[in-house]
Every structure is written in structure tokens, then in C-alpha cells.
Amino acid sequence: MLTDTASTQLVLDLVGVFVFALSGAIVGVRRGLDLFGILVLGWVAGLGGGIIRDVFLGITPPVGVSDWRLLAAAVVAGLIVFLLHGTWQAAAERHPDARWRRVSFTVRMLDAAGLAVFAVSGALVALGAEAGALAAVLIGGITGIGGGLLRDVLTGQVPEVLRRELYAVPALAGAALVVVLHEAGALTTLTAWIAVALVFVTRVVAVVLDLNAPRALRSGP
Amino acid sequence: MLTDTASTQLVLDLVGVFVFALSGAIVGVRRGLDLFGILVLGWVAGLGGGIIRDVFLGITPPVGVSDWRLLAAAVVAGLIVFLLHGTWQAAAERHPDARWRRVSFTVRMLDAAGLAVFAVSGALVALGAEAGALAAVLIGGITGIGGGLLRDVLTGQVPEVLRRELYAVPALAGAALVVVLHEAGALTTLTAWIAVALVFVTRVVAVVLDLNAPRALRSGP
Amino acid sequence: MLTDTASTQLVLDLVGVFVFALSGAIVGVRRGLDLFGILVLGWVAGLGGGIIRDVFLGITPPVGVSDWRLLAAAVVAGLIVFLLHGTWQAAAERHPDARWRRVSFTVRMLDAAGLAVFAVSGALVALGAEAGALAAVLIGGITGIGGGLLRDVLTGQVPEVLRRELYAVPALAGAALVVVLHEAGALTTLTAWIAVALVFVTRVVAVVLDLNAPRALRSGP
Numbered sequence: 001m002l003t004d005t006a007s008t009q010l011v012l013d014l015v016g017v018f019v020f021a022l023s024g025a026i027v028g029v030r031r032g033l034d035l036f037g038i039l040v041l042g043w044v045a046g047l048g049g050g051i052i053r054d055v056f057l058g059i060t061p062p063v064g065v066s067d068w069r070l071l072a073a074a075v076v077a078g079l080i081v082f083l084l085h086g087t088w089q090a091a092a093e094r095h096p097d098a099r100w101r102r103v104s105f106t107v108r109m110l111d112a113a114g115l116a117v118f119a120v121s122g123a124l125v126a127l128g129a130e131a132g133a134l135a136a137v138l139i140g141g142i143t144g145i146g147g148g149l150l151r152d153v154l155t156g157q158v159p160e161v162l163r164r165e166l167y168a169v170p171a172l173a174g175a176a177l178v179v180v181l182h183e184a185g186a187l188t189t190l191t192a193w194i195a196v197a198l199v200f201v202t203r204v205v206a207v208v209l210d211l212n213a214p215r216a217l218r219s220g221p
Numbered sequence: 222m223l224t225d226t227a228s229t230q231l232v233l234d235l236v237g238v239f240v241f242a243l244s245g246a247i248v249g250v251r252r253g254l255d256l257f258g259i260l261v262l263g264w265v266a267g268l269g270g271g272i273i274r275d276v277f278l279g280i281t282p283p284v285g286v287s288d289w290r291l292l293a294a295a296v297v298a299g300l301i302v303f304l305l306h307g308t309w310q311a312a313a314e315r316h317p318d319a320r321w322r323r324v325s326f327t328v329r330m331l332d333a334a335g336l337a338v339f340a341v342s343g344a345l346v347a348l349g350a351e352a353g354a355l356a357a358v359l360i361g362g363i364t365g366i367g368g369g370l371l372r373d374v375l376t377g378q379v380p381e382v383l384r385r386e387l388y389a390v391p392a393l394a395g396a397a398l399v400v401v402l403h404e405a406g407a408l409t410t411l412t413a414w415i416a417v418a419l420v421f422v423t424r425v426v427a428v429v430l431d432l433n434a435p436r437a438l439r440s441g442p
Numbered sequence: 443m444l445t446d447t448a449s450t451q452l453v454l455d456l457v458g459v460f461v462f463a464l465s466g467a468i469v470g471v472r473r474g475l476d477l478f479g480i481l482v483l484g485w486v487a488g489l490g491g492g493i494i495r496d497v498f499l500g501i502t503p504p505v506g507v508s509d510w511r512l513l514a515a516a517v518v519a520g521l522i523v524f525l526l527h528g529t530w531q532a533a534a535e536r537h538p539d540a541r542w543r544r545v546s547f548t549v550r551m552l553d554a555a556g557l558a559v560f561a562v563s564g565a566l567v568a569l570g571a572e573a574g575a576l577a578a579v580l581i582g583g584i585t586g587i588g589g590g591l592l593r594d595v596l597t598g599q600v601p602e603v604l605r606r607e608l609y610a611v612p613a614l615a616g617a618a619l620v621v622v623l624h625e626a627g628a629l630t631t632l633t634a635w636i637a638v639a640l641v642f643v644t645r646v647v648a649v650v651l652d653l654n655a656p657r658a659l660r661s662g663p
Contacts, residue, residue: 036390071359282573286584
């Protein structure tokens with residue numbers, strides 16, 4: 001296990017909460033939600049994955065309702081989006097065609113960062129709770145996917161994980177890499193962040209190139 | 222802590238389950254569900270918040286599946302809506318314009334009552350489980366919001382908490398008031414119910430006056 | 443309790459995961475999801491009910507993320523649907539009218555089988571965890587309903603349990619039968635499978651005959 005697990009874990013969680021909360025808050029602004037709706041959606045996106053992870057591991061109450069630092073990260077992310085949106089909006093008015101496409105792209109990049117950080121963090125927490133290797137891989141993947149999934153379900157969108165490009169695969173692969181590093185005694189702060197980077201890059205490449213996994217043959221609606 | 226926590230808690234839970242189950246059952250009738258669909262939606266709305274609370278606190282099995290009094294309250298609420306709906310419908314026929322608006326208003330008032338009762342009840346249970354002050358505030362808020370949120374997600378509606386008027390704020394404020402009263406040693410059955418009343422009144426005023434929190438600047442669809 | 447509880451339990455769970463995962467994967471193919479989306483939806487449908495059951499009973503981590511046999515059953519079901527869909531599709535092309543109706547019927551039959559198996563399995567696990575008779579009935583019902591409900595919520599459909607025909611009733615009745623058999627000391631592998639068969643037949647008859655429970659009087663939209 002990491003010698004400095006606790007601090008690495010906290011940094012990972014703070015980064016993950018912050019970027020996922022940004023994604024949730026931006027979706028909230030697009031939906032015309034008010035300040036508190038934006039904060040709620042930021043909280044759901046930022047802390048939902050960690051809450052599912054903690055419930056699966058029997059860690060009660062989940063850190064998503066008990067750790068003020070994580071809550072503060074989500075609130076700050078929501079406030080930043082709320083305050084800066086007007087400025088950003090004004091700039092975007094000059095290029096109206098590119099506007100919503102850019103918002104959508106920004107949300108997906110933030111989502112990719114959250115996915116990467118939480119997949120690694122989820123696997124680390126599961127290993128720390130002695131959940132077993134297989135459970136650590138799956139809980140890592142679910143931690144990465146969970147916040148974005150709850151965000152999308154609450155706003156009536158098809159979750160990213162069911163859309164076309166690779167999404168669950170990099171999350172599960174990142175968590176698996178953490179488990180392998182742990183088994184090999186090679187899990188350090190550096191290698192944990194390398195795993196984060198690999199998940200992020202894989203996901204970004206998938207979004208940019210619109211990489212699809214094979215689909216079943218099918219025609220018609 | 223309350224000297225008579227257990228009985229206050231039970232009364233709060235029974236009231237909360239009953240009014241939320243009424244709201245769920247009415248939504249079920251509007252959707253044209255049959256008797257059992259109505260009962261299921263009443264159960265989800267009435268007991269969903271408490272189930273989330275218990276899962277977050279590690280209380281297993283959740284009271285929503287184990288306490289026959291709460292289950293009976295939800296079933297009775299569902300049956301009342303099912304049986305009385307025809308009568309009420311006939312009366313409403315004479316004022317067709319006002320009809321759905323009134324149903325919607327009734328559901329929101331019942332939802333406000335459930336929100337108030339469960340926010341206080343959730344905070345009390347969390348304090349009783351020694352979850353810490355911050356977790357008690359958030360778990361209280363989530364307990365208040367949870368049942369209505371699950372009801373709305375299952376019926377494909379945008380959850381109330383993401384709509385315009387103040388919703389999460391009164392729930393969190395009510396739970397925070399309970400925590401403050403507890404810290405100050407001033408938590409009694411009376412003050413707990415005063416907290417319920419404050420949340421309810423705040424939410425009702427928000428619905429009636431259509432009070433909005435500020436929204437981010439935004440134009441277009 | 444069963445003398446061979448563990449093996450009966452495992453067989454029930456494997457069958458339930460497999461048929462529910464088939465249902466989820468077929469829904470995924472209909473939605474045009476790629477291979478990994480299909481596998482995710484199969485996993486959600488196949489293991490969602492058991493995960494809710496385990497969370498309600500405090501069994502952590504849930505078997506849905508820790509038992510490789512159940513995960514393998516879900517993956518195999520997803521791969522079968524993915525690989526065979528093209529062949530089946532080609533055959534269906536010759537009878538285009540019947541096509542989607544048949545897919546829908548197949549999904550509902552698989553769903554009925556999963557409902558039956560998991561209602562019984564959920565009640566057994568709850569009894570084994572000493573959750574009490576009432577909780578065992580409700581947790582059994584929820585285990586049966588959960589996977590299909592999550593599948594439908596994620597794909598934006600109205601959950602089966604809120605549609606017209608009997609759905610929650612056979613699940614709860616099957617779980618109640620298991621509890622009664624347990625109390626009477628008559629719970630064996632044979633009687634458990636008879637309970638499964640009764641739930642399945644009731645549900646299939648409800649689908650085929652389009653049996654509805656009574657609906658509240660109601661007109662207009």
C-alpha cells in the first residue's frame with residue numbers, strides 16, 4: 001500500500017470532486033437551474049461516485065456527507081461556474097455556432113478527469129478496506145462512473161457510460177492497474193497518478209476520435 | 222438529546238411517510254397507474270428518503286422495509302388516494318381548468334410537509350447514530366429530499382430539487398437548526414416540531430410566491 | 443433453513459443474473475449501444491437487484507462486485523446477445539412486423555424469470571441475515587424488481603413495476619411464500635424452486651393476458 005495513502009487519497013478525492021462538480025454545475029447552468037439547483041447538481045456529480053463507493057464498502061456515513069473539505073470543493077466549483085458563467089457567456093455570444101458544442105466538450109473533458117481520478121481513488125479505498133482484488137476493480141470503475149451517471153439520470157440524459165465511446169473500459173482498466181500495482185508492491189503516489197493519467201488520456205482520445213467499440217448488427221429504429 | 226426521542230421520531234416518521242406516500246400515490250393516479258403501481262409509487266415516495274438515510278448511516282435493514290407501522294402508513298395513504306380519487310375527480314370535472322393545477326399544488330404542499338418532517342427526522346436519526354454535526358445536516362437534507370426525488374426519477378420528471386423555487390435550502394436549514402438545538406441542549410419535542418414548521422412555511426412561501434434563487438446569466442435554449 | 447442453502451442460493455443467483463443480464467443486453471442492442479454499453483446494461487440488470495439487497499442487509503462489498511461467478515454470468519449473457527443478435531436479426535428481417543413486438547416479449551419473459559428467481563433468492567438471503575419476516579418479504583420483492591428497474595431508469599423507460607400488469611405482487615407473494623415455508627420448517631431446494639415457478643407463471647400469465655389491477659377512476663390526460 002502507499003506509504004502516504006491518506007494524503008494521496010485526499011488529493012485525488014479533492015481533484016475528482018472539484019472537476020466532477022464543475023461538470024455538474026455547468027450542466028445545471030445549461031438547464032437554467034438557479035444557484036441552489038446548480039450547487040445540488042455539482043454536489044451530486046462531485047460526491048455521488050464516492051458515496052456509492054462508501055455504501056458498497058460499508059463506510060458510514062459516506063465521506064460525501066461528512067468530510068467538509070470535499071463538500072467545500074463541490075460548493076466552490078458550483079460557485080465558480082455560477083459567477084463566471086455570465087462572462088464566459090458574453091464571449092461565447094460572438095461565436096454562437098460553436099457555443100453549445102464547446103460547453104458539451106468542456107463537460108466531457110471535466111467528466112474524463114473525474115472518471116480518471118475517481119477510478120484510481122475508488123480502487124485505493126477498496127483495497128484499503130480489504131475488499132478483494134475483483135471488488136476493488138469494480139468498485140474503482142463504479143466510483144469513476146457513478147457521479148456522472150447520477151448527474152445524467154437526474155437531468156434526464158442518457159448516461160455517458162451508455163453512449164458510444166469508450167467509457168467504462170478506461171475506468172475499469174485504471175482500477176485494475178491500481179490493483180496490479182498494489183499486488184506487485186509498486187503502488188506509490190507517482191504510479192497512482194500515472195494510472196490517473198492513462199485513464200484520462202484514453203478517455204480523451206476516445207472522445208476526440210469518437211472511438212467506438214464494436215456494435216451488434218442492427219438496422220431500423 | 223430528546224428525552225422522548227423514540228416517540229417523537231416515530232410520530233415524525235409516520236407523518237412524513239404518510240404525506241409523501243399521498244404525494245406519490247397522487248402522481249401515480251395522474252399517470253394512470255393501477256392500484257399496485259400507485260402503492261409502489263406511494264411506498265417509494267414515503268419510504269425512499271428514510272431508506273437512503275438508513276443506508277448512509279449503516280442501519281440495516283432500513284426501517285423502510287422492516288417497520289410495519291411505516292409500511293402501513295404508506296399503504297393506507299395509497300389506498301385513500303385510490304378510493305377517494307373518483308369522488309374528487311367528479312367534483313373537479315365541474316372546474317376542469319383549475320383541475321390539474323390544483324393536483325399539482327396539492328402534491329407540492331404534501332411534498333413540502335414531507336420535506337419538513339423528514340429533514341428534521343433525518344437529522345435526529347443521524348445525531349442518534351453519532352454521525353457528526355455536518356453529516357447530520359446533510360443526511361437530514363437528503364432524507365427530506367430523497368423520497369420526492371426517487372418518485373420524480375421513476376416517473377420521468379425533473380426532480381423538484383432541481384426546479385426553480387427554494388427546495389434544498391429549507392431542508393438543509395431545518396436539519397442545521399436541529400443540530401444547533403442539539404448542541405445547545407435545547408432539543409425537545411416542541412423545538413423539533415418548530416423546526417418542522419419553519420421548513421414547511423419557508424417551502425410553502427417559496428412555492429406560493431414562486432421565489433427563485435439567483436440564476437446564472439444565460440440566454441437561448 | 444435449507445440444508446443446502448449455499449448451493450441453492452448460488453444456483454438461483456446465477457440463473458437470475460443470467461436471465462436479467464440477457465434482458466439488459468437485449469435492451470442495449472435495441473438502443474444501438476456498443477459492446478461495452480451492452481455489457482454495462484447487462485451487468486446493471488443482472489446484478490442491480492442483488493446489490494440493492496446486499497446494501498439493505500449491510501453485506502459489503504455486495505456480491506454484485508465481488509463474486510466472479512455472478513460477474514461471469516452477466517458477461518457471458520452480454521456476449522451471447524452481442525454475438526447472436528446479427529443472426530437473429532437476419533431471420534427477423536423476413537417478418538419485420540413481428541420483430542419489435544417479439545423482442546419486447548422476449549425481454550419481458552426474461553424479466554419475469556429474473557423477477558421470480560431473485561424474489562426467492564432475496565428472501566432467502568434476508569432470512570439468512572436474520573432480517574425478520576417482514577423485511578425478508580420486502581427485500582425479496584425489491585431484489586426481484588431492482589435489476590429491471592435500474593435497467594429501465596438508465597435507458598429512460600418507465601419501469602415495468604409502474605406499468606399495468608401485475609409485477610410487484612407476484613414478487614412480494616413469492617418472497618412471502620419463502621418466509622412462510624421457512625417459518626413452517628418446510629423450506630427445501632424443491633419448495634424454493636416451486637416458489638420460483640409460481641412467481642414466474644403468475645407474471646407470465648399477467649403479461650400474456652394483460653391482467654390489470656383495478657385503476658382509480660380517471661379521465662383526460
